[in-house]
Amino acid sequence: RDRAIEQLLAGLDPEQREAVTAEPGPVCVLAGAGTGKTRAVTHRIAWRVLRGDMRGQHVTAVTFTARAAGEMRDRLRGLGVAGVNARTFHSAALRQLRYFGTRRFGGQLPELVDSTLKFTAIAAARAGLQTSRAKNYDLTTEIEWAASSLIGPDDYVSAIAAIGRDAPVAAEDVAKVYAAYIEAKRRAGVMDFADVLAYTADLIDDVDAAADQIRSQYRFFVVDEYQDVTPLQQRLLDAWVGDRDDITVVGDASQTIYSFTGATSKHLLDFTRRHPGAALVRLVRDYRSTPQVVGLANQIIGESKGREAKMRLELIGQRPDGPAVTAEVFADEAEEADMIARRCSKLIADGTSASEIAVLYRTNAQSQAYEEALSSYGVPTVVTGAARFFERAEVRQAVVALRSAAKTDIAQLPLLEAVPTALEAVGWRPDAAPSGGAQREAYEAVAALAALAEQFIEHHRANPDEEGPEPDLDAFCAELSRRASEQHAPAVEGVTLASLHAAKGLEWDVVFLVGLADGTLPTTFARTEAALEEERRLLYVGITRARVRLQLSFGLARNSGGRERRLCRFLAPLGLGGFPRPPAPGETTAKQRTPKKAKVLNCSGCGKTLTDARDRKLGHCDDCPATMDEGLFERLREWRVTVAKQGGKPAFTIFTDVT
Ligand code: ATP
Ligand code: MG
Numbered sequence: 003r004d005r006a007i008e009q010l011l012a013g014l015d016p017e018q019r020e021a022v023t024a025e026p027g028p029v030c031v032l033a034g035a036g037t038g039k040t041r042a043v044t045h046r047i048a049w050r051v052l053r054g055d056m057r058g059q060h061v062t063a064v065t066f067t068a069r070a071a072g073e074m075r076d077r078l079r080g081l082g083v084a085g086v087n088a089r090t091f092h093s094a095a096l097r098q099l100r101y102f103g104t105r106r107f108g109g110q111l112p113e114l115v116d117s118t119l120k121f122t123a124i125a126a127a128r129a130g131l132q133t134s135r136a137k138n139y140d141l142t143t144e145i146e147w148a149a150s151s152l153i154g155p156d157d158y159v160s161a162i163a164a165i166g167r168d169a170p171v172a173a174e175d176v177a178k179v180y181a182a183y184i185e186a187k188r189r190a191g192v193m194d195f196a197d198v199l200a201y202t203a204d205l206i207d208d209v210d211a212a213a214d215q216i217r218s219q220y221r222f223f224v225v226d227e228y229q230d231v232t233p234l235q236q237r238l239l240d241a242w243v244g245d246r247d248d249i250t251v252v253g254d255a256s257q258t259i260y261s262f263t264g265a266t267s268k269h270l271l272d273f274t275r276r277h278p279g280a281a282l283v284r285l286v287r288d289y290r291s292t293p294q295v296v297g298l299a300n301q302i303i304g305e306s307k308g309r310e311a312k313m314r315l316e317l318i319g320q321r322p323d324g325p326a327v328t329a330e331v332f333a334d335e336a337e338e339a340d341m342i343a344r345r346c347s348k349l350i351a352d353g354t355s356a357s358e359i360a361v362l363y364r365t366n367a368q369s370q371a372y373e374e375a376l377s378s379y380g381v382p383t384v385v386t387g388a389a390r391f392f393e394r395a396e397v398r399q400a401v402v403a404l405r406s407a408a409k410t411d412i413a414q415l416p417l418l419e420a421v422p423t424a425l426e427a428v429g430w431r432p433d434a435a436p437s438g439g440a441q442r443e444a445y446e447a448v449a450a451l452a453a454l455a456e457q458f459i460e461h462h463r464a465n466p467d468e469e470g471p472e473p474d475l476d477a478f479c480a481e482l483s484r485r486a487s488e489q490h491a492p493a494v495e496g497v498t499l500a501s502l503h504a505a506k507g508l509e510w511d512v513v514f515l516v517g518l519a520d521g522t523l524p525t526t527f528a529r530t531e532a533a534l535e536e537e538r539r540l541l542y543v544g545i546t547r548a549r550v551r552l553q554l555s556f557g558l559a560r561n562s563g564g565r566e567r568r569l570c571r572f573l574a575p576l577g578l579g580g581f582p583r584p585p586a587p588g589e590t591t592a593k594q595r596t597p598k599k600a601k602v603l604n605c606s607g608c609g610k611t612l613t614d615a616r617d618r619k620l621g622h623c624d625d626c627p628a629t630m631d632e633g634l635f636e637r638l639r640e641w642r643v644t645v646a647k648q649g650g651k652p653a654f655t656i657f658t659d660v661t
Pocket of ligand 2 (some may be wrong): 039040041226507
């Protein structure tokens, strides 16, 4: 055991060791990106288990995404520790609620809704409000923000006035809809994501027996990415920890990027005040990135203001020199996507593993151009982002169709036949869908679910404990529900496409940061100083994901011939080689590189000139009647042939989990 502990500590620097071997009690590690915070917490868990303080089962480690939780379990297993409850807040709470809380709800836990939009719409109608889809979306986001910030409908108006928050919709209307929303959920007997956390905290606060059981099971708490905790999550954490106060938190206030969900770095910055006697550890050595990447990261974040800036320490790169950070301007976004896809394919041909490459962007809407460009070079992709797979409208529709088919004769078919048959039965046929865009989305949903069905069967076959008949549609639907509630879809090998938000905590050898134009990053929606500061932190998070090679880029125009855009304002002053120099006083931007004239391309069906980037990639207009049906039908037929063979692996894009 002593040797194991010695080995464990050998892989740490003196400050990390201090954090790992602090006596039981509150510990706070405040440090920049890539300094080994996540490594420190995993080692601290291992150290305490190896030392005999407790078993792995007594530890709860909260991380930000299901993927990060999985990585933490893997790392711990590598350190000889099993059984740790490494989860997201949501999944840890849901588990306790299912286990301890059912009795409190009369034996039947409210059903978890995977999308709250529907209830906002009902609530808005009840409150007598004229809304649109966009307005309902704004209302939903605002209600979720309020719930995460522990603000109820009655105090909403005064609370946002007190903090000077601009509501997206008139504050009185939000309050009205918010109250009706709570009522609509109650009537339907459902709970949303915030309820899961709130109910669990209530359970511990109000039911002594549940509190005793939970606290004797979970004794030591660890929180990674603590800078992005919401007041509601903090409330749950307080309930969990109780007065034993055995909690280790690690975070970097410069990486606070989830303010829009109610997250705030105040919990991190106030930790030592709330926990007097807490051990405070600072780390400054950056083990992740080359000095070239670290230098740029320091420059970007060095300009930021605010309370956390005062506490920041400059990162010191520990890795050997690497290639210079490169910067490139393309004529438009289509050219940018094409060139980057070509580079990825070259890197892979030269021996870089696809899973060591990431393309990171500001908004999920940017992913499609890269998915298409990479697939046109035959490069597999893994998309991870805030557009949660199971929340996509077309996926939800498909899942509903599968569930209803599970009650019919279709359920008797082998699963791989049942899935397409069930979807065809509700009219998801290429020749029946109304428009090109909708057809493609439907097709993608079908394809992704088919791939999931295959994986499900494979898993079943590979798992010796679960022998028996092949799983059927019913079992598959149950599996889909489980995945939807855990926000979890399978990962595959491929180039990662992710939003900057989804990329936090992760690292790759090669990172392409794309679309770095003002208006995209920072987004045009960032109008206040605080919102702009958050955009700067987002750029910092992106830069610090790269281990060795970092390429920054943007397209001058959005579409070919479109209006010229400017470089991201946080990068412009740095004068990076490759990026257009900012105009000197008196000089006009016309001297910047003008967009290349795009080649004229015509639709293969109707002959119309193609201007839209996506159409140009397709080679025909999006919904050209001459090409569309046949193309899609062909793809679906191919897929069905593969499925019929039951062995083949169609190259689908699989969407993975997020928070
Ligand atoms: P982020 O803020 O992005 O979450 P982090 O502070 O959590 O970063 P880690 O992911 O723990 O950083 O570590 C970054 C990289 O540096 C990892 O690849 C990790 O294995 C490596 N690393 C950390 N500490 C050391 C060390 N003492 N010696 C060698 N490598 C280290
Ligand atoms: Mg980390």
